[in-house]
Amino acid sequence: MTMRDTDRALVQAASAVAKLRCRSAAHTLATAARTAEGRIVSGVNVAHPAGGACAEVVVVGTAVTQNVGELETIVTVGDRGRILAAPCGSCRRLLADHFPALRVIIGPVDDPQVVPVVELLAAADLAG
Ligand SMILES: [Zn+2]
Secondary structure (H helix, E strand, O other): OOOOHHHHHHHHHHHHHHHHHOOEOOEOEEEEEEEOOOOEEEEEOEOOOOOOEOHHHHHHHHHHHOOOOOEEEEEEEEHHHOOEOOOOHHHHHHHHHHOOOOEEEEEOOOOOEEEEHHHHHHHHHHHO
């Protein structure tokens, strides 16, 4: 799938959140998601020995809380903009169940790609 200008803006939004809010070992990843209407929801992970939550889960909960509707595209950026992180296996399942048409931006920061969440889900299922 082709990277759109709005996709690049979403990466910048997630990067800005990572730069501002990922300043400890408890918060190392920032996710931003955009709706078809252009609303952006963002959040950071919460790492904790008791379990914590991925940034994607925080964003889905925030999206529901704010009643923004269907998420269209999502990206997760590492602290200091070091990576575009692919969702973990559990998040792939959660995202695909909630938003089957979701587009996910992954890959190197300097050469990102957009893939359908269902393709990531298939890859996660193959990996077991
Ligand atoms: Zn996850």
